[in-house]
Amino acid sequence: MRIPVRHIAGNVIWTRHGTCWALWRVEGSGHAQSSRTVKERRLRALESLVKQLHGEAMLLSLCPQVDPAAVVRRMTDGVDLAVSERYAQLATRVWDQLERMELTSRVDWLAVPLTASSKKQAAGMAFDAARAEIALQLGLLPAPVSAREEERRIKQAQALAGTWPSTIALQPATEAEILWIYGHSARRGVLEPLLPEPDQGTGRSRGRGAAALGEVILAESATPATDAGEEEEAQHKGRFGRRWLQVSTEWGESYQTFLSLAEMPERFVFPGSEYLAALDEFGFPVDWVMRLKVTPGAVANAKARRQANELANQPGEYEGELSGVPSHVHEAAEDMEDFRSAVTRSKSEVEVQAMGTLCVWGTTPAEAEARAADLKTHFGENDYTFIRPIGEQERLFYGMLPGARTPKIMLSYAQVLLARDFAMAGAFAGSALGDAKGPLYGLQLSGGGTRPVLTDWSLGPRKSASASAAFIGELGGGKSVAMKSAVYGILAAGRKTDQPGSRGRAVIVDRTPQQEWVRFAKACPGTTQVITIDDQAQVSLDPLRTIRDRAQAQRRTESFLTLLLGIAPMSDQGVALSEAIEAVLAGPAPSMATLVGELQSRGKRDATSHAVARKLGSVARKDLARTIFDPTLPVVDTSKADAIVFATANLALPKEHELAADRLATLEFEKVFGRAALYLIAALCREVCFANPHEFCVAVWDECWWLTSSPEGMSLLLELVRDGRKHDAGVFAGSHDGEDIGPKESAMGQVIRGLFPRKFLFRQTDVTLAKRGLAFLDLDPNDEDLVELVTTGLSPMDVADEIRAQRAGECLHRDLYGRIGGMQVVIPADPEAEAAIHSDPALAA
Structure with a gap:
């Protein structure tokens, strides 16, 4: 394997064939499940970026492996493990669990060649590259790129990036990241190099560092040498059926297969045409590249005019034929006229020749083949045709490397589009969920493979945001389990190394007859105080x-x-x-x-x-x-226990229809007292949360309609959500309906809805409640795909019991940074807490 790079400095690479490329890391937008307004905004941003590109460009999206040890390090970062024994044990169990998963993430890149300022400079660059190649062939040390040339090219890249729209977040790639791209390409599916942090350097002030990455053997259609079954199956397929590339390194053999985008629909519908964003919906990682050739509209129009003239003469070729002129001739002429009209409508319009390639891999050829078949079948149903050209797998491999020349096979499948049409593909839509560190709270549903979601519940106040979270879902949807998992993380990881005496606290209102929150709190780390409200009260x-x-x-x-x-x-x-x-x-x-x-x-x-x-x-x-x-x-002394639970099952509450103004006067005393007492308990929760600003504390109000059914309770909730940031506190509010947390028709309710940064929407089989939940997450309630996802796609019930158990806890999540995606809440890997976490009596047993 020949790495196309001979020198790297900053985010600029010098290639073996005399060109310079600059690379930027692109921050994913995470808009795949956002509202139509957000998607339209992102579409305009991508369209603007494409129109600013000139000539050749490369959009590259890769799925790096995630090291389980790195996940556990982020889980335990800042936690005083010396006094958090159960959390240390949990971290060890999580490590073991993650070792059995295919952990990945997604990282996006933009690479563009840096043009030479003159023909003389271009010739000089080609000469320097040729001289370096000759020196290597002769066993001599090639002359390095001068520091002056490095500085000039880096400044050129900075100036180029300054002309692009700021709505696309870009960061110059580091040398370590660029080297990682080539290492990842050669070791997909085996022991990959870990993606370096953005501030991680190569450890050298100047130097190459890419030569060792070429220690790779590429063999098209090769089979495992030790697997007779694979060899026999491959021989049975013949050369035409063996469309994969064996990539051998000292870390093992990777079997990669590449699919080229050969055909697309004639018309695009947006939203709905984001096929690149859809790659994150598969259960395995998919790398992709889009090589672009961007031509100004005026130049493209001149070429289109010649093609239009040729099409105009084609009907004459069918004169005398009884069948007449085929319809496709007229359709092609009409399409060409539409294209010419669009490309000349604006001076900024461009023609985009897009050459797309996907890559999937496996530890065996059969695994890679199966994944490729899944891709072809899925996209074939939507008029997207991906093919695996015979004998071209190695060239397509090189086509996904920044700095390499565009293979002829990719040029032959170029799709001619306008900037907006290309932007509809949904590039750079992927995004992570959760926080940089904190307890493992869930697994991201989309993204290929498995992506851990860490959540630091105490992070909000340090980011000048609320620490509160809202949980919405129907009975059995996983809402209460999710709230309990969050409480566990706060109690288990609350003691910090840099904050002596710190701890995580929770004050909970338990209205369940089975006292499920009492049972769970006692199973969590730390001390628990139970305050029972009945005629036998002790405090x-x-x-x-x-x-x-x-x-x-x-x-x-x-x-x-x-x-x-x-x-x-x-x-x-x-x-x-x-x-x-x-x-x-x-x-x-x-x-x-x-x-x-x-x-x-x-x-x-x-x-x-x-x-x-x-x-x-x-x-x-x-x-x-x-x-x-x-x-x-x-x-009552509420200053000592880590978890305080008010057990209020003996308090009667009025039904919703009994809360009407004309019915309140006739309510039984027990219901009147229960309603008022629960307000008082919620007020005491506020006092506990605000008592010590050096302790992070959350009030947990599941089925919170009992509080928000009165103006006084609504005001109390607003106060806790609004002022909790100043006291290092927050509230977890759970309900079947977002209207219970913040009524949309109420001015105060609108404020409350907006102040919850973290929101979770679990299964809602009722369409009306599903639409309300989507609106609560600031998503489009009329989006049919989202409604179907919430009603039937999250933790489905009409499946086998085993699958239903595997998919429990699925939800849509809006994280602290406003990113929205699907995730599955995981139960803490603590046997004692796991045994007490379920609300379902059958599961709890």
């Missing part, structure tokens, strides 16, 4: 005793009691209540019992206070209200 939740801040105590107590007593805040009774609370808080030992006495005292001279005192006294005598009105109970 006091009196807001006048538990909330230390006087202003907050006033506010929360008023909201709680107006809900409990059914009085309007600004009514005479509401004002009387507020005045009494203020007076009690000014005293030495504020409590709800003291408040009852204060109102009774005021009631002797004020009928309004007397009426409020009677109502409050009536409530205080109920056994269910003991946890709030009994002054003998000790005040």
